[in-house]
Amino acid sequence: MAVTWQIATVVSIRRETATARTIVLRIPTWRGHIAGQHLDVRLTADDGYTAVRSYSIASSYDAATSDAHDVELTIEQIEDGEVSPYLVTHLSVGDSVEVRGPIGGWFVWRPQQTEPIQLIAGGSGIAPIMAMVRASTALVAEGAIAPLRLLYSVRSPATAIFAEELRGLDARNLVEVTMVYTRGGPEGWPRRIGRVDAADIVVACWPPDASPTCYVCGPTAFVESAAGLLVEAGHLPDLIRTERFGSV
Numbered sequence: 001m002a003v004t005w006q007i008a009t010v011v012s013i014r015r016e017t018a019t020a021r022t023i024v025l026r027i028p029t030w031r032g033h034i035a036g037q038h039l040d041v042r043l044t045a046d047d048g049y050t051a052v053r054s055y056s057i058a059s060s061y062d063a064a065t066s067d068a069h070d071v072e073l074t075i076e077q078i079e080d081g082e083v084s085p086y087l088v089t090h091l092s093v094g095d096s097v098e099v100r101g102p103i104g105g106w107f108v109w110r111p112q113q114t115e116p117i118q119l120i121a122g123g124s125g126i127a128p129i130m131a132m133v134r135a136s137t138a139l140v141a142e143g144a145i146a147p148l149r150l151l152y153s154v155r156s157p158a159t160a161i162f163a164e165e166l167r168g169l170d171a172r173n174l175v176e177v178t179m180v181y182t183r184g185g186p187e188g189w190p191r192r193i194g195r196v197d198a199a200d201i202v203v204a205c206w207p208p209d210a211s212p213t214c215y216v217c218g219p220t221a222f223v224e225s226a227a228g229l230l231v232e233a234g235h236l237p238d239l240i241r242t243e244r245f246g247s248v
């Protein structure tokens with residue numbers, strides 16, 4: 001798809017957590033995307049004022065399916081934000097928005113990549129990471145799965161997006177998931193509560209000698225901290241790809 005503005009229609013909406021929801025957009029001209037890419041969304045007010053924000057595509061693409069023209073965005077509402085509260089609380093099925101994409105060629109996972117993959121997500125940074133998980137695990141039937149590990153940091157169990165889907169994939173040994181809770185864990189949680197630290201990287205991630213490609217996504221400070229911990233643990237900077245979502 002050329003990167004020009006297109007009209008997308010909201011065809012369904014799923015609530016993920018109290019503050020996040022997935023919006024399924026139908027884009028008739030959609031020709032597919034690579035896991036990890038994003039879209040720009042443009043909103044225009046009645047007075048002509050426009051606001052543009054980027055949102056990662058959380059769904060994987062399969063041209064053979066009937067929903068090949070549908071793209072899923074998973075959006076976390078930022079308090080006092082200009083655009084995300086509208087997308088999370090006001091946008092309804094049948095509404096239209098302008099979108100431009102797919103965009104991005106570095107923070108992507110391609111099916112040809114069979115090396116170990118280390119995924120690290122903070123909060124809504126799980127969106128493009130989930131596209132990678134879904135794209136990779138969809139290939140299981142063809143025996144072409146890349147070994148995936150995911151370190152997912154959230155404030156509490158209630159704020160974990162895609163928690164059930166991830167538990168199911170973990171139970172089937174399709175992705176090894178380690179959760180990190182920064183404010184409070186589930187009842188009886190045996191691990192430390194707090195931000196991702198060096199010990200989490202050693203315990204939950206592929207070791208540097210497995211040469212995993214690492215994908216780190218989330219709020220800027222989270223990404224910088226996690227990428228720094230990977231380098232300190234011995235991972236090569238060239239194998240670390242990052243996507244920063246915002247200033248906090």
Ligand SMILES: Cc1cc2nc3c(=O)[nH]c(=O)nc-3n(C[C@H](O)[C@H](O)[C@H](O)COP(=O)(O)OP(=O)(O)OC[C@H]3O[C@@H](n4cnc5c(N)ncnc54)[C@H](O)[C@@H]3O)c2cc1C
Nearest residue numbers: 053054055056075076081082083084124127245246247248
């Ligand atoms: C490539 C890319 C992909 C993205 N994908 C997603 C996605 O899949 N899902 C998603 O929910 N967001 C995603 N974002 C973030 C998104 O583009 C917006 O920045 C976010 O929704 C906030 O927009 P807003 O208009 O509500 O807030 P704004 O009015 O722009 O900002 C309000 C306040 O919130 C702060 N802020 C902005 N963004 C964040 C953030 N992410 N976390 C914490 N504080 C923030 C700002 O510094 C400001 O102080 C992505 C960003 C990029 C660059």
